[in-house]
Amino acid sequence: MPYLFLAQKNKITYLVLGGDEVVTKSLNELLKIAIEKEASDIFFMPKENCYLIKLNIAGELKFLKKIEKISGVQMINNLKYRANMMLSEHRRPQTGAMEIAEQIYGRLSSVGDFLGRESLVIRLIYQKKTEGMFFFQEQFENVVNNLQKKGLILFSGPVGSGKTTTMYHVARQLKKQVMCIEDPVEINEPSFLQLQVNEKAQMTYAELIKSALRHRPDVFIIGEIRDKETATSVINAALSGHLVISTVHAANVNGVIRRMLALGAHFEDLNQTLNLICYQRLLPTVQGESKVLFDQLFFDTPDTLDFIKNNGSNKMTMNWRMRLEKCLENQWITQQTFVKYLEG
Structure with a gap:
């Protein structure tokens, strides 16, 4: 199913229809990496012409990769759609939740900076096996x-x-x-x-x-x-x-x-x-x-x-x-x- 994402041209914001197959594939690859590394958070951090994606692993923030700005916007809107968040709102804070994979849930939080560039954080919540969950x-x-x-x-x-x-x-x-x-x-x-x-x-x-x-x-x-x-x-x-x-x-x-x-x-x-x-x-x-x-x-x-x-x-x-x-x-x-x- 297609979804809407925000794009800018000559400082005018348009709603552009984009196919989600490529974006979904990229997101699945990103989430797979984060889960394999047992990351607690995934950060989509906006810069002038790109997005930086970082992972919080055992309390340390680690750089994963840099993606084009439009790809970052597409990914964020894909995630917001799946988490029942408003696509048209990209400045005020929003929260949402979604199932990432079996027994793994995501808590999403988004907010826009003073330039209207939206950032997103996904908190990964793992339903781990209870056996061996505690040291004592x-x-x-x-x-x-x-x-x-x-x-x-x-x-x-x-x-x-x-x-x-x-x-x-x-x-x-x-x-x-x-x-x-x-x-x-x-x-x-x-x-x-x-x-x-x-x-x-x-x-x-x-x-x-x-x-x-x-x-x-x-x-x-x-x-x-x-x-x-x-x-x-x-x-x-x-x-x-x-x-x-x-x-x-x-x-x-x-x-x-x-x-x-x-x-x-x-x-x-x-x-x-x-x-x-x-x-x-x-x-x-x-x-x-x-x-x-x-x-x-x-x-x-x-x-x-x-x-x-x-x-x-x-x-x-x-x-x-x-x-x-x-x-x-x-x-x-x-x-x-x-x-x-x-x-x-």
Whole structure:
């Protein structure tokens, strides 16, 4: 099926009909390379007369190739079409999602610069086999054990550290009614009821959580706590007797508490609802794979939160360092990886 892409001639923008066979072939080749290299992101970066394509591999941005400007525009519009994004909008930010390949999903984000040149980033989300996903299986079992309680479990870590994959994996262990609210939905899971944020239709995180409570799910997965309204809604859901699993951006496990308080959460409510905080990183192994390492905080006594609030540092816990040293001792990771991730 043909698709539309934008072309300029004498500073006038036209919609040009282009066959998608060549573009699809080029995209498939690009995606194949990215997947083989286990890239977490693909960047289409506009320059004056071309596009630079770069890959984020194990946290390092690597140049892949340079393509003609018109080819870059064609590829971007092909991807936007497949991700249900507006082709006619190439300046304002947009997000979308699509299935890249079997068990591999893409989260797309586009925006135009002040010259109207559009850039695009594809976040690749891999549905990896759960066996061998973690360096220490007992860390995962700690999460599963906390799923048996009502309350709040928070995951943190930088972009691309596998938080969404982990949340879905742990929720599958319950075999209960799970409702997901995300922006956008990243992983297609038929056994879950998945809702997608659409702020233009007034379907915000807070509004969807409020509506979803009427469906009485056993478990909520909330994609991200990013503002006061969402933080309040998440805590209210946990206070109402639900298990809520969510993410929040912070530099370490102690930083999650500060972040939640900064977003307007009340200390007393956190004290009643928080069960576990997991800060996670995806570390490259010497075998060329990537595995999850957690830094975890458990709220199993009433004074735990108070102690962390008043005494928590800006550094990783000693348990993180001990686990990292164990990975190095077992020759699962290199010395370079050990040094790189020592501070989280």
